[in-house]
Amino acid sequence: MKVQTTASPAEFYAAAGEWLEREPARNNVLLVHALDPNGVPPGQGDPVFSWVTDGSGAVVGAAFARMPYRMPLTEMSDDAARALAEHLVTVLPDLEGVAGAASSAKVFAARWAELTGKTAHSERDQWLMICTETTRPDDASGGPRMSTPDDLDTVAEWFMAGMRDSGLPPDQIAQRARQLAGGQIAGGRQIVWEDANGTPVGAAGWGLNFAGVIRPAGVFVSPDHRAGGYATLLLGEVTARALENGADACVCTHFLKYESMLAVVEKVGYRRLADFTEYRFE
Template sequence: MSTQPRLHFYRDPGEFLAAAGDHLAADPVVSTVVTTIAHRLSSRQADGIALPDRDWWLVVRDAGGSVVGAGMRAAPFAPYPPFLLPMPDEAAVALAAALHERGEEVRAVNGALPAAERCAAELARLGGGRVQVGQHTRLHELGELVPPAPAPGRLQVATEDDLELVTDWFGAFMGDADEQAGRPRGASAHEVPDRAELLLRLRAGRLWFWVDEAGQRVHLTGANPPSFGVARVGPVYTPPAQRGRGWASNAVAEVSRLIRAEGARVCLYTDQANPTSNKIYAALGFRPVVDMANLVIVR
């Protein structure tokens, strides 16, 4: 009997959640990206919105049938990198072989280490090329919230009337994050959510401004709806002219309190190359959980 992990691919995120739900729920902070996207796309599918043919969801089982890993390929931005959760090394290598055999073009792999590294290295070996680190990220969970020094102003939920400003700030957030980490603008494999996605977030009340005493919007913080009892904060964006005034610390603290009032745990990602944001979140009480990376396969 083979002891090799078995890979099960799903096209339907709902079927994936049914198969892997217990495994994902056992470590909901680590699985936050996969579960959040799976629940979101499952809801879209239920509303009659077709998902791209390229999307897939992965469950890894051991010889006894227990789920020991998971992943997905559901990124809406090129080069559509798979996102891997922790899994045995041999499963990550087997996944690379399976994708190569399926003829899928994979030019980047994101997710938990070392699984993403193992998969990317094998893909490079099979298809030629070398692996470069696009971005090192770290997932944190909030422990005891440490209140920041108070800043003037208050949190205010964003509405549909704020769509244009929210769109602009989402785009600026991506580029500024690259610059602050010493990368060229646009280097990170992300794109601004489309209008429909941002409208859904606004209607759900999951985006907030910090407004100063004059009522000016000076900062934006977002959060995903809770998935398996965990809500992920992001983006966290302050325009350059407003930085250094405590807006971000106060906004993230307030949003974290709101999430906890819902009964959910709070997590967020940081870019390991950005010491400023890492320092801010550590001061609020966020503690590292797992290191992840965005890896690029250069041919």
């Protein structure tokens, strides 16, 4: 196995993009990092895009790292995951953690622990979920409007609250939340839901279309309005808009610790596609 790295999203996509697009739903996060103008989050040092090739030169795995985030990686063979760890330990010895396909993340984390002497703590088990059709409810309370720059401060604060369990320091959460919210607003890819009285109760956005797949991002309902079913309305609305505007599918990540959210995503029409997990290195 051979591992190659670059700080260039364009170089990474040229090397691994065709392989990633064979499974665009499972690999959506890596495609976002490579192709979205806002796909490289603010962080420390240069980003590190990695791809693994076998003896014939074919791509068999990929990953993206930017300190201090946990590194997303694709599904890959055990040998490829171990080779990736063995290479990256020389490039990113202070890597905070890894996230992705459960089996590959487990092998990578185990090898990383062997190489560094650190402990790999399993955290935040997830389901990657996919939706190919949905319907809007007839009895929705209130309705959506497009977000404007005047909404940025409020929505960024909401998104910060939604990232509280990410393991990132508060200043990094604030930077990432504002980047995400600002990019969505500038791109016309974010809505605010207002109740029947015109009060903003939540917001949601969606990403760009990569190989037919769009990811809703930043779905958040104000704590004062959690009982109104607005999470379902927000996720359903952005999913419907994505599918109506050319997406073959939408994907989202469901964190298993938030049991109440499973009913929300299933009601919209999402179903389990793959098991993901995260490991924190300490």
